[in-house]
Amino acid sequence: MPLPNSDKRGQTGDVHPLVDAPALDRLLRGEPTPVLLDVRWHLAGPPGIDSYRRGHLPGAVFVDLDRDVAGPPGPAGRHPLPDAAAFEAAMRRAGVSGDRPVVVYDDADSTAAARLWWTLRYFGHERVRVLDGGYHGWVDAGRPVTAEEPQVGPGDFTARPGRLPVLDAAGAAALAKGGMLLDARAPERFRGENEPVDPVAGHIPGAVNAPTLGNVGVDGRFLPADLLRERFAQLGATDAVDVGAYCGSGVTAAHEILALSVAGIPAALYVGSWSNWVADPTNPVATGED
Known part of the structure; x- marks a missing residue:
């Protein structure tokens, strides 16, 4: 159920949920650098991993929306909440830690990125942003891309469900x-x-x-x-x-x-x-x- 009005303070979060390409470029030059998660996903058409392999933001790790950000489809829905342990494991494989900021992106309109943003917030990560304009916005801003897949050390993110209504x-x-x-x-x-x-x-x-x-x-x-x-x-x-x-x-x-x-x-x-x-x-x- 939604929270009563009197309990809604802070639900939008203390970190602004969006970041644009120039601001992300500056963040990537500072410390701690954010974890970059590529969650490109298409309801119809080629899998998002194909787009990732053709080119992605340097250092970005691919996250599969169907496999990592949702549970198996069934009566609970086509994209139900993932099991906390499974989501925690997926985020740790992607290098996500609780004390390191995360920036997520998709192709352009943030539809898939928003689901990953919300799921991370729901499971307790406090510092998550969406790249406004996504991959295309990054490219249009003249920023570099690569096809090289990074070597990522495991993160220590702990999934604590129930942090969003x-x-x-x-x-x-x-x-x-x-x-x-x-x-x-x-x-x-x-x-x-x-x-x-x-x-x-x-x-x-x-x-x-x-x-x-x-x-x-x-x-x-x-x-x-x-x-x-x-x-x-x-x-x-x-x-x-x-x-x-x-x-x-x-x-x-x-x-x-x-x-x-x-x-x-x-x-x-x-x-x-x-x-x-x-x-x-x-x-x-x-x-x-x-």
């Missing part, structure tokens, strides 16, 4: 009635006109559509905080109400949580999202705009 199906239904539940999917999926992945089309009754594409510009970078606050306020999502987000499987909804964090609005993630909701045939389904 989450929703289950019952919590999402309650929030849709008594708070603000944002559906991060494309409008046609929200309305039930098209459902390319899950077996049932539609949305959770009472949810409000807020497609993640509206959080970024054409370059894949997040809108400024004031514009994001304005966007969410128009939808009814402010820091004065309990806010949550869901999508198809809990990936793009993490992008919504990141955008809300940039806007200064704490929010809970329904990790199982629509893929978990429709696994229970007794859960109601709405279609159309409402």
Whole structure:
């Protein structure tokens, strides 16, 4: 369930969740240098590891979203929370330690990077940022890339779950009635006109559509905080109400949580999202705009 309003302080974190290419370049020249995690992932198309092997930020380690950042698909959803021990082991293999900052990135729009950012934060890492604009933003800024895979020593990250608020199906239904539940999917999926992945089309009754594409510009970078606050306020999502987000499987909804964090609005993630909701045939389904 989302945290009560009185307990929401600090949920957006003390470290700004975004870093741009010039700022990251400066961080990489200082101490301690951040751990770089490449989490490029494509719902359709070639695996992210192929993109990584063609070129990545120097020193970056590839993290597989399906294998490392989510548990096995099933009734809990297509991308449920990973087991704490499994996530801890994956992050240690990537060189993540609790006292060293982490910067994560994907191709451009931060959809996959946001899920890794959120998962690290959920399991207790306090110093995680997303490279705004991703790999393409880094290249466009004239920064170097390499195909050489680094030799990485093991990290000492300890996964402590529960550091960010989450929703289950019952919590999402309650929030849709008594708070603000944002559906991060494309409008046609929200309305039930098209459902390319899950077996049932539609949305959770009472949810409000807020497609993640509206959080970024054409370059894949997040809108400024004031514009994001304005966007969410128009939808009814402010820091004065309990806010949550869901999508198809809990990936793009993490992008919504990141955008809300940039806007200064704490929010809970329904990790199982629509893929978990429709696994229970007794859960109601709405279609159309409402």
